[in-house]
Amino acid sequence: GRLYSKEDPLTILSSDTLKETLLNSSTAWLVQFYSSWCGHCIQYSTTWKALAGDIKDWEQAIRIGVLDCADEKNFDICKEFGIHFYPTFRYFKARSSTFDIGKAYKGPDRELQTVRQLMVNFLQNHTPEVWPPQCPPLEPSRSAEILSLVGQKADHYTAVIIEEEDSYIGREVMLDLMMYGGMTVKRTLNLDKAFLDRLGVSSVPAVYLLYPNGSHVLMDVKKSQRFFFSSYLKLLPGVHRKRGSSAQRVVVSGSKGQKPAEIWKDFDKSKVYMVDMESGLHYLLRVELASHQTLTGDELKTFKDFVTVVAKLFPGRQSVVKLLETLLEWLVSLPLEKIPYDAILDLVNNKMRIAGMFLSEQLQWVGCQGSQSELRGYPCSLWTLFHTLTVQAALRPDALANTGLEEDPLAVLQTMRRYIRTFFGCRECGEHFEEMAKESLQQVKTLDEAILWLWRKHNQVNNRLAGTLSEDPHSPKSQWPTPDLCPACHEEQKGLHVWNEERVLDFLKQHYGASNISPQYAMGYAGLEPLAGQSGKADERRRPPDQTDAPVLRLSPAVHAEVRADTQPKPKPSMTFLVLGFSSLDMSLCVLLYTLSCVFLMVVFFFFRMRSKRWKLKHSRLYV
Ligand SMILES: Cc1cc2nc3c(=O)[nH]c(=O)nc-3n(C[C@H](O)[C@H](O)[C@H](O)COP(=O)(O)OP(=O)(O)OC[C@H]3O[C@@H](n4cnc5c(N)ncnc54)[C@H](O)[C@@H]3O)c2cc1C
Numbered sequence: 009g010r011l012y013s014k015e016d017p018l019t020i021l022s023s024d025t026l027k028e029t030l031l032n033s034s035t036a037w038l039v040q041f042y043s044s045w046c047g048h049c050i051q052y053s054t055t056w057k058a059l060a061g062d063i064k065d066w067e068q069a070i071r072i073g074v075l076d077c078a079d080e081k082n083f084d085i086c087k088e089f090g091i092h093f094y095p096t097f098r099y100f101k102a103r104s105s106t107f108d109i110g111k112a113y114k115g116p117d118r119e120l121q122t123v124r125q126l127m128v129n130f131l132q133n134h135t136p137e138v139w140p141p142q143c144p145p146l147e148p149s150r151s152a153e154i155l156s157l158v159g160q161k162a163d164h165y166t167a168v169i170i171e172e173e174d175s176y177i178g179r180e181v182m183l184d185l186m187m188y189g190g191m192t193v194k195r196t197l198n199l200d201k202a203f204l205d206r207l208g209v210s211s212v213p214a215v216y217l218l219y220p221n222g223s224h225v226l227m228d229v230k231k232s233q234r235f236f237f238s239s240y241l242k243l244l245p246g247v248h249r250k251r252g253s254s255a256q257r258v259v260v261s262g263s264k265g266q267k268p269a270e271i272w273k274d275f276d277k278s279k280v281y282m283v284d285m286e287s288g289l290h291y292l293l294r295v296e297l298a299s300h301q302t303l304t305g306d307e308l309k310t311f312k313d314f315v316t317v318v319a320k321l322f323p324g325r326q327s328v329v330k331l332l333e334t335l336l337e338w339l340v341s342l343p344l345e346k347i348p349y350d351a352i353l354d355l356v357n358n359k360m361r362i363a364g365m366f367l368s369e370q371l372q373w374v375g376c377q378g379s380q381s382e383l384r385g386y387p388c389s390l391w392t393l394f395h396t397l398t399v400q401a402a403l404r405p406d407a408l409a410n411t412g413l414e415e416d417p418l419a420v421l422q423t424m425r426r427y428i429r430t431f432f433g434c435r436e437c438g439e440h441f442e443e444m445a446k447e448s449l450q451q452v453k454t455l456d457e458a459i460l461w462l463w464r465k466h467n468q469v470n471n472r473l474a475g476t477l478s479e480d481p482h483s484p485k486s487q488w489p490t491p492d493l494c495p496a497c498h499e500e501q502k503g504l505h506v507w508n509e510e511r512v513l514d515f516l517k518q519h520y521g522a523s524n525i526s527p528q529y530a531m532g533y534a535g536l537e538p539l540a541g542q543s544g545k546a547d548e549r550r551r552p553p554d555q556t557d558a559p560v561l562r563l564s565p566a567v568h569a570e571v572r573a574d575t576q577p578k579p580k581p582s583m584t585f586l587v588l589g590f591s592s593l594d595m596s597l598c599v600l601l602y603t604l605s606c607v608f609l610m611v612v613f614f615f616f617r618m619r620s621k622r623w624k625l626k627h628s629r630l631y632v
Pocket residue numbers: 258259260375376383384385387388389390391392395428434436437438440441462463464465466467469470473478479480483484485488489
């Protein structure tokens with residue numbers, strides 16, 4: 009295979025596309041001409057992909073491409089560009105109106121940080137005439153200019169990076185934020201002592217933040233590193249990625265049945281919300297799967313395994329777990345090869361009125377709520393559910409005992425993979441996920457590795473989707489957990505951001521652990537009222553905290569009506585008897601048996617009575 013795929017955050021060029029891409033391009037380019045048989049190119053491909061991912065947000069200023077000179081169809085173009093050795097790196101300026109073979113720009117090494125800094129230098133070498141139109145000016149501002157902004161009101165934040173002359177952090181953060189609205193980043197040098205004293209800056213690099221309302225403060229960032237600065241600025245309320253800012257335009261519509269939402273619900277992003285997972289399960293069981301009339305063969309097996317994993321591992325409320333367990337028992341006890349989905353729906357809707365078993369029919373998103381109806385919601389709840397299941401599998405390794413899945417560290421991931429491939433409504437997502445699974449799932453050997461695998465792959469998806477239309481501008485796709493959630497998860501090595509995976513694992517176990525799942529807003533079993541001890545009160549008509557003019561969310565009754573259309577009326581809670589856990593089904597069976605025995609005894613009684621009467625009559629006639 010080739011070294012790069014369309015999944016990588018870079019552009020794969022060929023003889024057909026190279027010239028037209030470079031000519032009069034609105035961005036500068038750095039192209040690696042490589043050969044897929046060259047060992048060094050193979051070794052270097054990981055660094056190149058990491059670099060492309062690292063500077064993905066710069067793509068309206070400078071982009072990264074690759075061209076494989078070992079591909080027969082590229083022989084001539086590589087000759088024309090004078091490529092003799094591999095890999096060869098060429099820089100191409102933006103808005104170039106004539107053909108040129110690019111500039112070889114060399115640094116002391118090919119380390120990611122060095123190349124990134126060379127890219128910044130190359131950008132700065134553009135004259136104003138050919139400056140990439142979307143690229144912000146990268147020159148430092150004078151201290152007087154910055155001071156003139158302090159205390160002024162504006163319609164955006166201004167972040168001022170104060171740094172040393174040879175530092176790149178300011179320019180890198182400016183480029184990191186160039187696709188974000190609501191924020192302007194400037195840089196200034198630490199040359200003016202009076203200026204630094206005025207802002208209270210004692211060490212550099214530092215970020216001074218000017219708020220839209222005129223207030224200003226020296227930002228307290230945990231680590232003075234590029235990744236921390238950029239992440240903090242991107243996460244400020246009101247700062248959002250400009251929609252459609254990426255070349256990619258993949259849209260995953262949230263889910264059928266999602267309509268505008270009604271009320272913005274305040275939530276804490278360090279928590280997982282039970283109501284998101286319950287809504288996800290409701291949608292999955294009553295809508296997504298219900299489009300399959302009958303389950304048979306592989307579909308049925310996938311469904312059974314899914315129910316097994318969820319019933320055993322979901323750290324949910326008792327009423328939901330009971331429903332899942334009952335569904336599992338029922339599936340296991342039925343040796344059928346084919347099950348009509350209506351029969352499953354009857355159980356999910358608790359037609360038999362079994363006591364204490366209930367899954368709300370409300371679609372309600374809290375941690376997964378989007379600023380528009382088609383954003384977030386169901387796919388977000390699926391990720392949340394599966395992360396929770398991988399964590400539960402590691403925390404409770406015996407939970408899957410006697411299910412046939414107990415020995416397998418991949419049980420949850422394989423079940424997820426098969427569910428996504430077989431049933432998930434977004435086919436393209438399923439195909440992408442399948443590709444990722446094929447590539448590396450077999451390397452997972454322990455339950456902890458399974459947690460980390462899913463985290464890594466989710467981040468890969470986040471990276472691919474950042475800036476596409478399926479990104480909610482109020483919940484930008486970032487590499488997660490962000491430094492505000494887990495500062496210890498982030499480190500920097502040679503200027504490159506790296507994860508501390510040990511810390512990430514601890515964080516994931518805590519974040520998706522049962523004690524971090526908030527029951528807030530979850531609907532009660534009997535009357536859909538908030539659960540005891542919870543306020544459950546949505547902050548009426550509030551907008552997302554960072555929104556100034558965004559549409560108000562509405563959870564329309566139509567959503568519920570549509571989803572409920574096929575479903576049964578809400579189950580009436582049944583009684584339990586003698587505190588022995590008899591359900592109404594048990595009681596109905598008892599009553600039925602009791603009635604049948606009575607009828608049988610009465611029939612026997614009347615039969616013998618008639619017989620004895622007839623016998624008496626016969627004998628009395630004889631005597632007469
Ligand atoms: C298996 C799968 C594949 C998908 N593939 C595609 C696709 O190819 N194209 C497409 O357009 N959409 C795809 N989607 C949908 C997409 O990934 C998002 O779910 C959707 O855009 C909603 O995004 P979100 O902002 O709500 O955050 P999501 O990405 O859905 O994340 C939900 C929550 O999980 C947490 N989280 C984020 N990252 C991580 C992580 N790395 N580890 C653990 N927790 C994390 C955060 O709290 C976040 O709010 C896929 C969804 C799934 C379930």
